[in-house]
Amino acid sequence: LSDRLSGVLEKLTRQGALTEEDVATALREVRVALLEADVSLPVARDFVKSVQDKATGQAVTKSVSPGQQVIKIVHDALVQTLAGDDVNAGELKVGSPPAPVLMVGLQGSGKTTTTAKLAKRMSERNKKRVLMASLDTRRPAAMEQLAVLGMQIGVDTLPIVPGQTPVQIAKRAKQQATLGGYDIYMLDTAGRLSIDDELMDEVAAVRDEAKPHETLLVVDGLTGQDAVNTAENFNSRVGISGVVLTRMDGDGRGGAALSMRAVTGKPIKFVGLGEKMDAIEEFHPERIAGRILGMGDIVSLVEKAQEQIEAEQAERMMKRFQKGQFNMNDLKQQLEQMQKMGGMQGVMGMMPGMGKLSKQMDEAGLDDKVLKRQMALIDSMTKQERRNPAILQASRKKRIAKGAGMEVSDLNKLIKMHRQMADMMKKMGKMGKKGLMRGGLG
Ligand code: GDP
Ligand code: MG
Structure with missing residues (x-):
């Protein structure tokens, strides 16, 4: 099991992490691009510096060069800076009339x-x-x-x-x-x-x-x-x-x-x-970011490579689930996925027609806090426990709950959730063997 998992990770990071030099080299180009786009000098300098700290040490996606990876990180940071936390671009905040x-x-x-x-x-x-x-x-x-x-x-x-x-x-x-x-x-x-x-x-x-x-x-x-x-x-x-x-x-x-x-x-x-x-x-922050940086080709190239890897990862995971292998590491990944979606909850609430879905997610208790607590419990397990939750007996449970600052009853809920999901995955796997899922796996 762990071999497979680390195999995925190895593929992800085969090119290793971005070194300080990788980042510095690419950022020289970025700085020129920003100045050419008429970003003011001190703003360009500050922005480049903030990305420098963020990018160093990040993994390089397979089939992408370190320089390209940095450009993608810059692009994302630019979009984020431009967007800020304004969820209402295009709306004016006007109070009671007039x-x-x-x-x-x-x-x-x-x-x-x-x-x-x-x-x-x-x-x-x-x-x-x-x-x-x-x-x-x-x-x-x-x-x-x-x-x-x-x-x-x-x-x-x-x-x-x-x-x-x-x-x-x-x-x-x-x-x-x-x-x-x-x-x-x-x-x-x-x-x-x-x-x-x-x-x-x-x-x-x-x-x-x-x-x-x-x-x-x-x-x-x-x-x-x-x-x-x-x-x-x-x-x-x-x-x-x-x-x-x-x-x-x-x-x-x-x-x-x-x-x-x-x-x-x-x-x-x-x-x-x-x-x-x-x-x-x-x-539209994305559009302006692309225009300011002027490196849209590179950004979409890295995005494609990342999508490819995510697809490969998903496929590997599906194959394991079909065999009935679903451990705590897998559960954590699923929770992380949900957390990403949870981050969108606020945005969804703003979109017409999506308010209901967002409310359902709320009611299902999938909010950020709950997910974080569940992940903290998994983090407090040993490698062995995560791979094989069946060994979780009373003393282990006590230790894990204490380590995460929670009660054993919280952990029991998580274990129950894991069991239910493992069962579900197994069923899905069986369906897959009958051919139902196969088409989807490509
Ligand atoms: P004010 O002095 O700030 O009120 O500026 P005006 O509204 O009178 O605009 C000055 C000129 O800029 C006018 O000729 C406008 O038609 C033009 N203008 C304003 N906004 C835009 C724009 O988004 N694009 C282009 N191409 N011209 C614009
Ligand atoms: Mg005027």
Whole structure:
């Protein structure tokens, strides 16, 4: 039994673990790629460093080179960094109506366009009644621009009253939104060509007046090193809740996304993909990660190799189960598998139609805590006990439970579960011998 298991492991790690040198070599390339994608220098440096520590010592997948393996690890880390823990990309967190949404950013970043795009999206998709107001008092044409867009997309705009300050307009927008029964009112602010105190003070005053539920920083996705400065300033002086990256329809590789995310820690909510009013979509971390790194071929090559190995592993396991061999090591693997799924529970709860499945998993007691406790019990067994659970007598049980900080009754439950699963596997194996499973095994 153990020979077979270690055989699998040996295959998995035949090329050994990533050495510090493997990692350093590949990361030099990664750093260049990040800088070429316009990720800001300090952000690129920090990111590479964090991956360095994570990658060293990791196993190299069969038929993949160490360098390729590092690229895959970098890719995954990039996706994770970009995604953060934001499960609601593409949603605005708006409270009770009328909910104020404040749009901020430099001049020409795409605030006015994005305001209208989002208003359209929310009124069409979410059936929200939206009112838009331009607070750009510096350029009269800017107010007209929003009014024209509003007519084009069929969203109301606040009537223009000359001579008012941005704060006064914000106040009027709130009144109008309340009286008119709007769900959301969007405040499109003026920008500057670069950060200055006057702009920050003006935006901060509007924020204090409106108390926005969302404050979205609109950033031109083609900006490189400056993106960090912009994000830092707006975030520290106004406080933003999310980012919209515009002009991602261009050839820019979108490094600003990583810079924004790293510097503000705030989610990237939307991506602008053109001048048309429908040219906006929710942020997809995978896509942007691929674009920033520009090494999609390598990533998919490593993914294929990993899938291949997982398939081989599964096949070996099935063969053993068919012979009625199912020990505690196997049970632990199954639990780990469930844990991976459990990690998805939160995500599933968010998806339409999946809420029920997620609830069922909850009720079956397959939550993370239970799984962790069960695995801790297995960890506290000796190798021999794991391979042959039949030898688990009272004194061994006491020792194992104590080692895992649990009761013998907990262990008994686990043993019962193991027995049930072993029986099930055996039955499945018999079915397989009759040919039922064979087709599936290929
Ligand atoms: P504001 O000064 O921040 O309000 O910027 P505007 O909304 O007026 O946009 C400035 C210019 O950028 C306009 O010509 C927009 O059509 C254009 N623009 C905005 N978003 C995008 C985008 O996602 N892609 C492209 N290609 N152009 C955009
Ligand atoms: Mg504007």
